[in-house]
Structure formats: C-alpha cells, structure tokens
Amino acid sequence: xRYRPSHAVRLRQFNKTQRYERLLRSLGLVLVVTALVIGGxxxxxxxEESSDLFAWLFNRxxxxxxxxxxRTASFKKDEGGFRELxxxxxxxxxNLQVSSDQVxxxxxxxxxSDGKWRAVQRTIRVADAYSLIQCxxxxxxxxxxxxxxxxxxxxxxxxxxxxxxxxxxxxxxxHLTIIRDPSIIRKTGGLAIIINQAGKSRRDILDQxxxxxxxxxxxxxxxxxxxxxxxxxxxxxxxxVIVNLPMEPKSYPRISPGKKAILxxxxxxxxxxxxxxxxxxxxxxxxxxxxxxxxxxxTPEIMNLVLDEVKKHNKYYIDGFDGSQRPGDRAxxxxxxxxxxxxxxxxxxxxxxxxxxxxxxASFAALEQSAVIVTANAHAxxxxxxxxxMKQLELRGIEFVHVSDIVINKE
Numbered sequence: 001x002r003y004r005p006s007h008a009v010r011l012r013q014f015n016k017t018q019r020y021e022r023l024l025r026s027l028g029l030v031l032v033v034t035a036l037v038i039g040g041x042x043x044x045x046x047x048e049e050s051s052d053l054f055a056w057l058f059n060r061x062x063x064x065x066x067x068x069x070x071r072t073a074s075f076k077k078d079e080g081g082f083r084e085l086x087x088x089x090x091x092x093x094x095n096l097q098v099s100s101d102q103v104x105x106x107x108x109x110x111x112x113s114d115g116k117w118r119a120v121q122r123t124i125r126v127a128d129a130y131s132l133i134q135c136x137x138x139x140x141x142x143x144x145x146x147x148x149x150x151x152x153x154x155x156x157x158x159x160x161x162x163x164x165x166x167x168x169x170x171x172x173x174x175h176l177t178i179i180r181d182p183s184i185i186r187k188t189g190g191l192a193i194i195i196n197q198a199g200k201s202r203r204d205i206l207d208q209x210x211x212x213x214x215x216x217x218x219x220x221x222x223x224x225x226x227x228x229x230x231x232x233x234x235x236x237x238x239x240x241v242i243v244n245l246p247m248e249p250k251s252y253p254r255i256s257p258g259k260k261a262i263l264x265x266x267x268x269x270x271x272x273x274x275x276x277x278x279x280x281x282x283x284x285x286x287x288x289x290x291x292x293x294x295x296x297x298x299t300p301e302i303m304n305l306v307l308d309e310v311k312k313h314n315k316y317y318i319d320g321f322d323g324s325q326r327p328g329d330r331a332x333x334x335x336x337x338x339x340x341x342x343x344x345x346x347x348x349x350x351x352x353x354x355x356x357x358x359x360x361x362a363s364f365a366a367l368e369q370s371a372v373i374v375t376a377n378a379h380a381x382x383x384x385x386x387x388x389x390m391k392q393l394e395l396r397g398i399e400f401v402h403v404s405d406i407v408i409n410k411e
Contacts, residue, residue, distance in 0.1 A: 078117065081168050085143060085146060085166070085168050085174075087146075088146045088148065089142060089174070092143070095392050097130075098124060104124075106122070107175075119173055119174060121176075122174065123177045123179065125181040127185065127186035128186075132178060139164065139166075143166055147168065148166055148173070149166070149167050159179075160180060163175075186397055188397045189368070189370055189397060190399050190401040190405065190406055191363060191399070191401065192215075192217060192373045192400075192401050192406050193386075194218075194242065194320075194373065194376070194403060196291070196375055197219065197221065197377050198230065199221060199230055200377075201378035203230075205380060210233075210237045212386060212387065214400040215240070215402045215405075216400065217241070218231070218242070220242075220243065220285075221291060222277070222282050223260055223278075227282065240286050240403060240404060241282060241286065243278050244291040245262065247292055247296040247306075249293060250295045252295065257291060257293070261292075262274060262296050262302065262306060264296065264302060272309055275288075279313045286315065287318055288315055289319075290319065307337060317337060318403060320342050339407070340406060341373075343374050344375075345374070345375050345376060346362065352384055352385050356389060358374075359389055359393070363396060363398050367397055373403055
C-alpha cells in the first residue's frame with residue numbers, strides 16, 4: 001500500500017516551496033536592479049545621451065547645467081571696469097597716505113544670482129591731518145578720471161565720518177566710510193628737483209617750468225648762449241640756480257663735454273681756472289653739479305682740485321650719480337664742504353609714464369628718508385608730468401624745496 005501524505009503535510013510543503021520561489025524572485029530582482037544601476041552609471045559617466053536615459057529611467061528631471069565659461073562680454077566688461085576703479089581708488093588712498101592696515105573690508109564684491117554685483121563695503125582710517133574735504137576731493141578726482149562717479153558724499157556731524165557711494169557703469173561699486181584717526185601720523189618729506197641743461201631747452205619750455213611756482217633748482221652750463229640772462233631771470237622768479245660744470249666722461253673723446261671742461265690730461269692750473277671762470281660767469285649760482293664727468297669722478301686728485309675751488313667760493317656740490325661709495329664720494333667727504341648725492345634721475349627714459357613712476361618712487365623715498373634730491377633734463381615730457389603730479393604729491397606729504405634747503409639742513 002503506497003504512502004500518501006496527509007493534507008496538512010502537503011500544505012506545509014507547498015508553503016515552503018512558495019517561500020523559496022519568492023526568495024529566488026527577490027534575489028533575481030536585486031541582481032537585475034544592481035546590473036541596471038552599474039551599467040547605467042557607467043554609461044552616464046561617458047555619454048551625455050545615456051545620462052539623459054538614466055535620468056528618465058529613474059523618473060528624475062534632467063539637470064540644466066550653465067555654460068562652463070560664465071565670462072560673457074558683459075561679465076568681462078564689468079570685471080575690467082572694476083579693476084580700473086580699484087586701481088584709481090588705490091592711487092587716491094596712496095596720496096592720502098593710507099596703508100593696507102588702515103583699510104577694513106566688511107563686505108566683498110560678489111556676482112549675485114540676479115546678475116548684479118554686490119557692492120564692496122570698506123572702512124578707511126586716515127591721518128587726522130587730512131580734512132574730510134581733502135579726502136572727498138582726492139577720491140572724487142581719481143575715480144572720475146576713469147569714468148566712475150561719486151553719487152553720495154555725506155559727513156556725519158557727530159562722528160565726523162565721511163560716507164561715500166561710488167558708481168561705475170550704472171551700478172554701485174563701493175560704500176566707503178572715511179574716518180579721521182588722530183593716532184595716525186602723517187609723514188612729510190622734502191623733494192628737491194634739479195632741472196639740468198635748462199639753457200638748452202626752448203625758451204618757452206623754461207618759462208613754463210618757472211610758472212609751476214614750486215621751488216626747483218635749475219642748472220646751466222656757463223658758456224652756453226644766453227645762460228647768464230636766463231639764470232638771472234630764474235633767480236628773479238625765486239628759483240635756485242646751480243652751475244652744470246662740464247667734466248670728462250668715460251666715452252671721451254667720442255662724446256665731448258664741450259670746449260671748456262675739466263679733463264684728465266689737462267694741467268691742474270687750467271682745470272682750476274675753468275672752475276673759477278664758471279663760478280664767475282654764473283655768480284648767482286648757489287652750487288655746482290658735475291655735467292657728464294663719470295671719469296673725473298673716479299679720479300680723486302682731480303676731483304679734490306675741483307671741490308677745493310667750489311669750497312673756496314662758498315658753494316655746495318651735488319654729485320649727480322647715485323649708488324654705492326666710489327672715489328668721488330670719498331673726495332666729497334674729505335673736503336668737508338656742503339654736499340649731497342642725488343637719489344637718481346627721473347628721465348632715464350623720456351617717456352611720461354616712466355617719468356611718473358620714477359617721481360612716485362622718489363616721493364616714497366623722500367617720505368622715508370625725510371628728503372631726497374633728484375635730477376632731470378629740461379624737456380616737454382618732464383614738464384607735463386610735473387604739471388600733473390605736483391599737487392597730488394603735496395597732498396601725499398611731499399614738500400618741494402630747493403637743493404640748498406636740503407644741504408644746509410643736512411649740515
């Protein structure tokens with residue numbers, strides 16, 4: 001007789017089989033989904049089309065990505081304009097003797113989601129020697145030169161703060177708060193400018209230099225035509241005159257300092273006579289500077305001869321060469337006469353931008369060293385730079401002086 005399971009046993013076996021089948025189906029589904037995820041992710045990495053398909057499979061919206069290069073023409077224009085405005089503002093702050101530690105930025109510039117720029121907010125402390133009116137005028141001048149505009153300049157009476165809003169190309173770029181701080185000491189420095197070869201310039205150029213109405217010192221070669229008359233007129237305009245004394249350069253005889261000059265192969269008596277004659281012709285001169293003369297300068301015996309005559313005539317001597325001590329420097333020191341060495345030349349390149357940079361550098365040196373002497377030749381480019389920058393340098397703390405003011409104070 002064959003065994004036949006009871007109904008209860010068959011029911012338990014059936015349920016057990018169903019559980020195994022459900023488990024297998026679940027496992028299979030997991031494997032399929034995993035394969036789809038891995039395969040779809042792989043394709044998503046390498047192709048844009050499959051990334052769209054992958055997003056569709058999961059019923060998600062396809063993300064819209066902005067262009068990689070957001071720097072549109074408008075964006076670049078705004079950035080370039082802001083850089084110009086920042087440079088202009090920096091130049092104004094330099095003239096107000098504002099250093100980086102006197103500026104506190106409370107809000108930076110940022111491109112916002114609406115396409116507009118968030119304005120920069122800064123608090124700026126200036127020396128108490130500067131009035132808020134001076135600050136306003138200098139910042140206004142600087143930003144207006146590059147197309148910016150100050151739309152608000154309001155003084156708070158109680159706190160004595162100046163609030164300024166600056167716009168560029170229609171949007172507000174800066175909110176500035178200017179505060180006068182009595183603890184900040186304003187530096188000052190003397191700057192003496194020697195205009196050499198003034199007699200060689202056009203007469204109208206010399207007249208325009210004299211019209212600048214700031215103390216300057218003008219050098220003339222005594223034997224040039226009209227030198228006596230021009231020197232006398234320069235003195236009448238309350239300016240200082242010195243003798244440009246021609247001396248032998250290293251390039252001699254290829255380059256000659258002129259018919260009457262201090263030369264190495266010339267006897268001592270002739271060299272002394274040339275110095276005396278030069279000082280006699282330009283009797284209004286307060287001092288002497290070497291014209292050319294780098295070879296004489298490195299020949300102590302001749303240099304001492306020249307300086308001895310300068311001292312006998314109670315004049316000061318200006319060495320037109322900058323740099324470390326050389327034989328000429330030691331000769332000046334040994335003579336014990338009033339003398340100084342120039343900081344350098346403003347016009348090694350007769351380019352207005354380079355002259356302006358050298359003038360800025362000389363002004364910073366004057367603020368650090370209390371006074372410096374610079375040299376330049378009389379020409380139109382130098383005149384244009386001085387006409388433009390002298391007032392700004394005075395605001396910066398520079399006082400234009402004659403060479404004698406520096407030499408006498410040095411002693």
